[in-house]
Structures are given as structure tokens and as C-alpha cells.
Amino acid sequence: MSTESATHPTYGNWRRPRRPGLGPLGLVGTFGVFGGLVIVLLASLVSLFLALFILVPLVIALAPLTIRTQDGRNIYQLITLRIGWRNRKAKGSHLYVSGPLSSRPGGRFRPPGLLNKVTSTEGRDAYDRPFGVLHHPTRNLYTIVLGCDPDGGSLVDPDQVDVWVALWGEWLARLAHEPGLRGASVIVETAPDPGTTLAHEVLPRIREDAPAAARAVMEEVVERYPHASSEMHTYVTLTYGVPAGQRRKKDDVIADLAIRIPGLLSGLISAGGGAAYPLSAERIAEVVRVAYDPAVAADVLNARAEHGGTGLEWEDAGPAAAVETVGSYQHDSGVSRTWLLTLAPRGTVRSSVLRGLLEAAPGTRRKRVALLYRPIDAATSARIVESDRRSAQFMATSGKGMVQARAASEVRAAEQTAAEEAAGAGLVEFSLMLTVTVDEMSELADASVAIRNLTAASRVMMRPADRMQAAAFSCTLPAGILPWEQTLIPHEIQEAL
Incomplete structure (x- = not known):
């Protein structure tokens, strides 16, 4: 007799890109060291005092x-962050007021901060479905938002989960070949179920001549079920840019995006995304409106169920007032705090590693988990994996003892990455951001403790986005805000620091 043991697939092997240069100095610091030494040696020929x-x-x-801190920031970057916060606070940029009684032109409730100059238009895809397009004029970027209802992992065979993960990796690898794609994000939003959808589905179907007991049971279900359930929404945003030197009309860009949407949706469906569909401009505005003012979530659902839509426009999706502090962001009926990923789970993990982080957190009004992806083209991917492979081999041959053992593990991981990339896998830079919204400032401390427990269970390390809470809040919305596209210093120079 022979026994077969069931093997559960594991995942991992993500690696933090190696920083060029000597140790923690970075490329700029390394050039500064060697250049400074040359100048000091030349000065010593003139005078020892001059050299000193x-x-x-x-x-x-x-x-x-x-x-450097645990997430790789040096002292200069921390000082720059504090100086920027002091300047914004001195100018009053941390305060936002909109609406008819404000001094803003138009008297409308435009979203604040990074979303203030964004405009919204709408197109039709190949199946004549409306889809919203957000235009970021400062960077000339265009964002489309796809909604999906994932099947979930409950009562699903491990083999099926492995297939979904493989197809999701293939979908991410395809993004590197999308012309003009600058980045993508997957946003999972959870909130307590207000019961509006259930009430509109059940109560109108109760017949007047139904038995009293049956009617009482159905009404009790409608009343009590939302207290123990939550609603979950998943959005996928894709942000495209126009190549430098090209002038394309907005209509031409929208027509190009309309052709790509069916293929993108089919890839999401095959990767376990369930029913996938593009979001209209009105639906995108509703999601942003509810994020800034969670108290209107039930009203939005009621209007959509009774009238088929809300008629909300992007210019009215923002808050009436918002205040940014060092560790929080107050907006209309909510107070939010956002965390940034500093370290991904080490070693191998199972497919359910982020399940607790994605589920609804007790005591919170809303919670959004945003996975940000920056696809890398095939040529750059090959150069990066080969560079990591050579660096790992050098460390393995030059280290001793514990250092050599760790370096040997790095060599195996680098070899596996190089082999998978050569076989056609894509290389993607990713990060994670998490936003929690509560009703009062006094509830934020308890929510922070809950999030700390969830991140520990998911084996991820995160830190609060202090002094940039407003910008981080915008990045977790399905509006296509990519952090690396919003910095004054180019991404390549930041990697060299």
C-alpha cells in the first residue's frame, strides 16, 4: 500500500530591488565618496589643513x-518630508473647503489634492457598455476602472486556486506589453452591509396574502442579516500615458481604450475575477463620493435601486471640507488613516496569506486595500534579473558563515527568478497601501490596533503614511493615482539615492 500526501502550493520569491552603490550609500552617495576622495587627495598635495x-x-x-529606516529612507528624505509638511501647513494646503459657499470657482464639490484637476469623460466599448475615463492633465494620463466580483477561496480546491494564481500572473505579465501602460492597481473595499440591497430585493417580493409567520420571518431576516455581514467591492484601475512628443486627441485615446477593454476583462474572468465589467463615469464618481462621505452610502444604494442611478458627476464627488493632520485625514463624515507597505511576507506563503487583511475589520466604517503594480518591459526585466543574479553570486563567494548561508539562499532565489523570467514570466514592481475610515477621531486608536494585528497575521510590515495622509488616501481610491508618477524627482533618480 502507498499513501499519497496532498501538497498545498506555496508562493513567494518576491525580492526587493538591490540598491546600486556601496552598502547603504546608494549610487549618488558612492559617486560622492569617490569624487570627494579624489578632491581630498589632490588638496593634500597642496596643504594638509586644506584636505581636512x-x-x-x-x-x-x-x-x-x-x-536608513526599515523601508529604505535616509535622513535627507525624512527631513525633506518634514519640511514639505511644514510648508503645506504654513500655506494652509492641509485645509480644503468646497461648495457654493467656498471661494473655489464654480461652487462645486470637486475632489481635493491630487484629484482636483482630474476630469471625467465617458466612452463605449465594443459591446456598447459605458466606461468612464479619468484624465490627469498634469501628467497627461488616462485611467479606466474595471469592477469585478471575485469568486473567493472558500470551498475551492487547491488546484483551482493554483490555476487562478497562474492566470493572474499571466495577466500581470501581459500588462508589460500593453502600449503606454504606466501602472495598475487592485483595490478591495469592505464595509458593513447597510442592508439596502437586500431590502430592495426581498421586501417588494413579499405577497400581501402571504402567511403572517412567513412575512415576519422574511422581515426579520432583512432587519438582522446586515448586522452580521459586510459588502465587498473589487476594482482594477489601469493608467495609460501618451508617449512623449505625440499629440493625441482625447477622443482617439478613448477609442483606443475601448478596443482593449474586452481583452482585459476576459483575462480577469479567467483569473477568478468572476463577473467583470467596466465602471461608468457615474459609478466612479459614486465610489469616490462614498469614500469621502461614508454616511451617504445607504442613500447612494437607495437612489440606484429606485431610480437606476444617482446622476452624480465627478465635479461633485469630493468632500465639503477636509483637514489633513500628521497621522490622520478628516473628511466630511469620516476620519481616515493610511498605511504603506515596508516589507512583504518573507519566505514562502500560502494563497490565504492576505485573507484576513482583505476581510472587513470590526469597528471600522470602511477599509480599502490597494495593491499597486508597475509592470516592467521585457528588456529591462532581463537586465534586472541578471544583475541580481550576479550580485547574489558575488555575495555567496565572498561571504562566510551565516552570511554565506544567507547568500546561498539569495542565489537560489535569484536563479529561480532568472529561470522564470527566461521562460516568459513578467517582472512587476508592487506595493500595498491600506486605508481605514472610522466615524470619530477617538475610534482611530482602536482601528490602528486592529490593523496592526491584521498585518502581523498576514506577515506584512506597514507604517503609517505620516505627513502625507491626504495623498495616500487618494492613492487607495479607484482613480488611477500612481505614487511614482506624482513625484517631482524622477523614479530612476530616487532609486539611486
Whole structure:
């Protein structure tokens, strides 16, 4: 007799990109060290005092580059963040007021911050379905939002989960070949179920001549079921850019996006996305409106159930007032705090590693988990994996003891990554952001403890987005805000710091 043991697939092997340069200095710091040494040696030929006069400021200037936080930021970056927050607070940029009684032109409730200049239009795809397009004029980017209802992992065979993961990886690899794609995000939003949808589905179907007991049971179900359930929505945003030097009309861009939508939706469906569909401009405005004012969620559902829509426009999707503080963001009827990923789960994990993080958190009004993806083209992917492979081999041959053992593990991971990339797998940079919204500021401390427990169970390390809560809140909305596209310093230079 032979026994067969069921093997459960595991995942992992994600790697943090290696920083070029010597140790924690980075590429800029390394050039500063070697350039400074050359200048000091030349100065020593003239005078020893002159050499020391140059060496001391050089050491003081380069020392902050060697001290880094757990997420890789150096002292200069932390100081820049604090200076930027002080400047915004001095100018009053941390306060936002809109509407007819405000001084803003138009008297409408436009979204604040990074979304203030965004405009919304609508097109029709190949199946004549409306889809909204958000235009970011400062960067000339266009965003489409896809909604889907994932099947979930309950009562699903591990083999099927493995197939879904493989197809999801294939869908992400295809994004690297999407012309003009700058980034994508998957946003999972959870909130307590207000019971509006259930009430509109059940109560109108109760017949007047139904038995009193049956009517009482159905009414009790409608009343009590929402207290123990939650609603979950999943959105996929894709942000495209126009190549530099090209001038394309907005209508031409929308027509191009309309052709791509059916193929993107079919890939989501095959990867376990369930029923996938494009979101109209009105639906996108509703999602953003509810995020800024959670108290109107039931009213939006009622209007959609009774009238088929709300008629809400993008210009009225923002809050009436918002206040940004160091560790929170107050907006209309909610107070939010956002966390940023600092370290992905180490080692191998199972498919359910993020399940607790994605589920509704008790004591919160709304919660959004945003996975941000930055696809890398095939040529750059090959160069990156080969560079990591050579670096890992060098560390393995030059280390000793525990360092050599860790380096050997790095070599195996780098070899596996290189083999998978050569076989056709795509290379994608990813991050994670989490936003929690509560009713009162006093509830934020308890929500923070709950999130800390959830992140520990999911084996991820996150930190609050202090002094940039408003911008981080916008990044977790299905509006196509990509952090690396909003920085003044290019992404390539930031990697060299």
C-alpha cells in the first residue's frame, strides 16, 4: 500500500530591488565618496589643513546617507518630508473647503489634492457598455476602472486556486506589453452591509396574502442579516500615458481604450475575477463620493435601486471640507488613516496569506486595500534579473558563515527568478497601501490596533503614511493615482539615492 500526501502550493520569491552603490550609500552617495576622495587627495598635495577642511564637510554631508529606516529612507528624505509638511501647513494646503459657499470657482464639490484637476469623460466599448475615463492633465494620463466580483477561496480546491494564481500572473505579465501602460492597481473595499440591497430585493417580493409567520420571518431576516455581514467591492484601475512628443486627441485615446477593454476583462474572468465589467463615469464618481462621505452610502444604494442611478458627476464627488493632520485625514463624515507597505511576507506563503487583511475589520466604517503594480518591459526585466543574479553570486563567494548561508539562499532565489523570467514570466514592481475610515477621531486608536494585528497575521510590515495622509488616501481610491508618477524627482533618480 502507498499513501499519497496532498501538497498545498506555496508562493513567494518576491525580492526587493538591490540598491546600486556601496552598502547603504546608494549610487549618488558612492559617486560622492569617490569624487570627494579624489578632491581630498589632490588638496593634500597642496596643504594638509586644506584636505581636512574639505574632508570634514564631506563626511558630514555623506553620513546621513548611511543611516536608513526599515523601508529604505535616509535622513535627507525624512527631513525633506518634514519640511514639505511644514510648508503645506504654513500655506494652509492641509485645509480644503468646497461648495457654493467656498471661494473655489464654480461652487462645486470637486475632489481635493491630487484629484482636483482630474476630469471625467465617458466612452463605449465594443459591446456598447459605458466606461468612464479619468484624465490627469498634469501628467497627461488616462485611467479606466474595471469592477469585478471575485469568486473567493472558500470551498475551492487547491488546484483551482493554483490555476487562478497562474492566470493572474499571466495577466500581470501581459500588462508589460500593453502600449503606454504606466501602472495598475487592485483595490478591495469592505464595509458593513447597510442592508439596502437586500431590502430592495426581498421586501417588494413579499405577497400581501402571504402567511403572517412567513412575512415576519422574511422581515426579520432583512432587519438582522446586515448586522452580521459586510459588502465587498473589487476594482482594477489601469493608467495609460501618451508617449512623449505625440499629440493625441482625447477622443482617439478613448477609442483606443475601448478596443482593449474586452481583452482585459476576459483575462480577469479567467483569473477568478468572476463577473467583470467596466465602471461608468457615474459609478466612479459614486465610489469616490462614498469614500469621502461614508454616511451617504445607504442613500447612494437607495437612489440606484429606485431610480437606476444617482446622476452624480465627478465635479461633485469630493468632500465639503477636509483637514489633513500628521497621522490622520478628516473628511466630511469620516476620519481616515493610511498605511504603506515596508516589507512583504518573507519566505514562502500560502494563497490565504492576505485573507484576513482583505476581510472587513470590526469597528471600522470602511477599509480599502490597494495593491499597486508597475509592470516592467521585457528588456529591462532581463537586465534586472541578471544583475541580481550576479550580485547574489558575488555575495555567496565572498561571504562566510551565516552570511554565506544567507547568500546561498539569495542565489537560489535569484536563479529561480532568472529561470522564470527566461521562460516568459513578467517582472512587476508592487506595493500595498491600506486605508481605514472610522466615524470619530477617538475610534482611530482602536482601528490602528486592529490593523496592526491584521498585518502581523498576514506577515506584512506597514507604517503609517505620516505627513502625507491626504495623498495616500487618494492613492487607495479607484482613480488611477500612481505614487511614482506624482513625484517631482524622477523614479530612476530616487532609486539611486
